[in-house]
């Protein structure tokens with residue numbers, strides 16, 4: 001192992017691998033070490049939905065890690081009152097189990113020259129490098145070590161997921177908002193995998209009065225009655241939403257992905273923002289002032305969306321608002337695409353978008 005390290009990255013999820021790839025594009029001979037407590041090929045509890053925005057971000061890093069059979073081009077949304085909007089998206093998304101997706105990304109980072117070591121990080125003193133990137137996910141140790149508290153209440157969601165047999169002909173991404181338990185992020189999803197199973201799950205805000213495992217399992221079954229969940233192993237995890245974010249850096253330590261609470265509060269999308277923030281941090285790592293450079297780049301990319309989603313998060317409890325948005329998406333494919341850009345990418349709604357939504361309010 002070539003020491004001293006120029007950059008140490010804690011966490012080998014999409015954020016960590018993207019950070020390594022981008023740092024090595026910036027400085028190909030840099031000595032970059034990625035640490036993860038789990039070996040290559042670990043699983044991550046997730047919906048496995050890879051947005052087209054994430055695929056484009058990876059392409060900008062020179063990566064093509066998706067396969068045609070993993071593509072799912074139809075997205076269908078169901079509002080709280082059952083109003084549904086379906087459309088064939090113009091830029092298709094993918095469903096790839098995270099065990100495979102993350103392994104492809106980490107392998108690409110190692111091919112580019114990064115070193116990987118299985119090590120659980122418990123202190124900052126053990127990380128001897130001029131720049132450290134904390135990409136260690138939702139319960140980030142690095143974030144805690146730099147004194148930033150974790151998300152809680154409405155800024156944290158909890159979700160369960162499992163793999164059920166795909167019913168015949170069910171090859172679309174569906175999201176069903178829950179009419180019973182509104183309280184921030186609150187919906188069931190079904191995302192078909194190429195292997196004949198479907199990733200099914202249900203998530204809601206941890207501020208909800210009942211967010212017990214029993215409740216989540218019951219609502220999952222009620223909202224997705226077409227799936228046979230008997231014998232399906234359901235696993236839970238937390239989602240730190242971008243409505244409450246830590247400072248993106250402290251001294252020489254930069255936070256990316258879930259460690260920086262970058263999950264979209266409307267949809268639970270976090271892979272695109274993990275890759276995008278990782279890439280920005282990696283690009284900033286060898287500049288004069290890595291922390292401020294990264295913070296500026298992150299604000300330029302996500303600042304407008306973060307301000308807007310934080311303000312609007314208060315009103316997504318309203319079934320009327322959700323139904324209006326879904327009615328607009330059903331009637332107008334441009335509005336559907338805007339919805340996907342805000343929910344899965346880094347876009348924010350414009351005044352024109354709000355005016356167009358207004359037409360579908362009743």
Ligand SMILES: Cc1cc2nc3c(=O)[nH]c(=O)nc-3n(C[C@H](O)[C@H](O)[C@H](O)COP(=O)(O)OP(=O)(O)OC[C@H]3O[C@@H](n4cnc5c(N)ncnc54)[C@H](O)[C@@H]3O)c2cc1C
Pocket residue numbers: 010011012013014015016035036037038042044045046047048049050051119120121122135136137138139140141159160161201203236237238239256257258259263268269270271272274
């Ligand atoms: C149920 C559920 C469904 C979701 N569905 C989707 C979806 O369909 N699409 C989407 O875009 N997003 C989804 N998300 C969000 C998405 O999973 C995350 O946003 C994404 O994984 C963040 O990537 P990351 O690289 O920041 O963190 P992670 O993918 O969590 O990677 C963090 C890595 O750090 C390692 N690590 C942790 N602690 C330490 C330590 N102390 N020392 C060393 N290593 C450590 C872990 O082993 C892990 O490999 C979902 C989340 C959940 C919980």
